[in-house]
Amino acid sequence: MIYLDSNATTQPAPEVVAALLPFLQEDWQNPSSAYLSARRVRDALAQARHSLARLLNAQPSEITFTSGGTESINAVHASVRALRPQLPRLVISGTEHPAVLESAQRWQQSGGEVTRVRVTRDGRVDLDHLRHCVQPGLTALVSLMWANNETGVIHPLAEITEIAHAAGAQVHTDAVQAAGKIPLDVHAVPVDFLSLSGHKFHAPKGIGALYISRKTRFSPLILGGGQEGGRRSGTENVPYIVGLGVAAESMRQSLTDGTADRVRQMRDHFEESLLSADPSIQRNGDPLHRLPTTSSLTFPGLEASEMLILLDKAGLCCSAGSACHSASVHPSHVLEAMGHDARHAASTLRFSFSRLNTHEETQTAAGLITQAAAKLRELAADSTGPVTHG
Numbered sequence: 001m002i003y004l005d006s007n008a009t010t011q012p013a014p015e016v017v018a019a020l021l022p023f024l025q026e027d028w029q030n031p032s033s034a035y036l037s038a039r040r041v042r043d044a045l046a047q048a049r050h051s052l053a054r055l056l057n058a059q060p061s062e063i064t065f066t067s068g069g070t071e072s073i074n075a076v077h078a079s080v081r082a083l084r085p086q087l088p089r090l091v092i093s094g095t096e097h098p099a100v101l102e103s104a105q106r107w108q109q110s111g112g113e114v115t116r117v118r119v120t121r122d123g124r125v126d127l128d129h130l131r132h133c134v135q136p137g138l139t140a141l142v143s144l145m146w147a148n149n150e151t152g153v154i155h156p157l158a159e160i161t162e163i164a165h166a167a168g169a170q171v172h173t174d175a176v177q178a179a180g181k182i183p184l185d186v187h188a189v190p191v192d193f194l195s196l197s198g199h200k201f202h203a204p205k206g207i208g209a210l211y212i213s214r215k216t217r218f219s220p221l222i223l224g225g226g227q228e229g230g231r232r233s234g235t236e237n238v239p240y241i242v243g244l245g246v247a248a249e250s251m252r253q254s255l256t257d258g259t260a261d262r263v264r265q266m267r268d269h270f271e272e273s274l275l276s277a278d279p280s281i282q283r284n285g286d287p288l289h290r291l292p293t294t295s296s297l298t299f300p301g302l303e304a305s306e307m308l309i310l311l312d313k314a315g316l317c318c319s320a321g322s323a324c325h326s327a328s329v330h331p332s333h334v335l336e337a338m339g340h341d342a343r344h345a346a347s348t349l350r351f352s353f354s355r356l357n358t359h360e361e362t363q364t365a366a367g368l369i370t371q372a373a374a375k376l377r378e379l380a381a382d383s384t385g386p387v388t389h390g
């Protein structure tokens with residue numbers, strides 16, 4: 001199997017699995033217990049919090065462990081809505097993940113209003129429109145992703161934060177796809193809240209974190225025993241938190257030891273191989289502001305769903321730019337918000353890479369994709385050719 005779907009989820013890294021297992025087998029005590037043997041568990045939690053803080057250039061006390069990206073996002077929206085009821089507006093974009101889009105609906109149902117800032121055809125937030133959307137005295141929160149899961153497009157978060165803060169709005173960023181893949185620094189880009197998820201960077205599924213700036217008030221979504229400094233109650237998922245910490249440390253190192261550059265080169269060579277074989281392929285998203293791990297490609301005239309079947313048979317895992325629900329295919333809301341039509345979306349595939357991929361396998365993948373596209377074009381040509389009666 002060649003796995004090029006790391007934006008969906010990543011393979012847990014061997015060092016992550018090795019680090020978390022002892023916390024299932026030996027050090028399984030409740031971190032809140034008073035006896036000595038629970039101390040090692042508490043220390044491990046503190047160590048993981050420290051690793052997450054280093055990844056973001058934050059303070060450990062600003063990190064809260066959660067069950068993942070979706071919970072972190074919902075918790076921020078609920079908190080801001082509760083604490084700033086006099087400011088009814090939430091600003092999002094049309095390219096957000098469903099976790100933000102659905103949570104925004106609840107904001108609206110609670111009597112708030114939701115404004116969608118435009119994105120350009122390259123998928124980046126239109127900053128002039130954002131200035132217009134964040135009216136002072138009206139806007140409680142701007143919630144925009146740092147990088148997009150379908151296209152990899154990176155938003156200008158520094159400018160977004162400056163514009164939002166100047167209007168008195170707080171800033172939340174869904175950094176689920178960006179964390180560990182590009183440098184994130186909450187000092188340089190002073191967002192109020194940041195959500196991330198472990199399974200997008202080689203930790204297990206069901207564990208994530210929420211950065212809450214120490215300057216920002218927060219009202220918890222989950223109440224109970226007061227764990228996580230009262231910000232997220234419930235006994236901590238220690239093994240997965242340990243895994244998350246180790247994964248964060250590996251990703252932090254990968255940003256400076258050449259690993260992230262190797263992934264970018266792999267992605268670029270993959271795209272070059274495909275484009276040299278078929279120049280009609282179109283790349284989606286701003287070419288200069290894109291995650292090094294993501295390639296969203298449109299194959300004009302081809303059905304992504306048919307490509308997926310052929311590629312799956314050939315042992316290549318990737319995904320379509322449009323989500324398939326039962327029998328009907330919905331066009332990707334991300335490509336739609338960027339101004340592309342349903343036809344374009346239905347011909348789009350997403351390939352996403354990680355440090356666990358090799359150059360050889362990504363080149364093999366490019367060959368398999370070229371073959372699959374050629375086969376489908378051949379079949380299409382046969383079916384539209386002259387009808388013979390025999």
Ligand code: PLP
Nearest residue numbers: 068069070097099149176177197
């Ligand atoms: N935000 C983005 C951009 C994502 O890609 C995802 C996962 O697909 C999420 C949020 C949700 O994260 P989780 O799966 O940890 O709930």
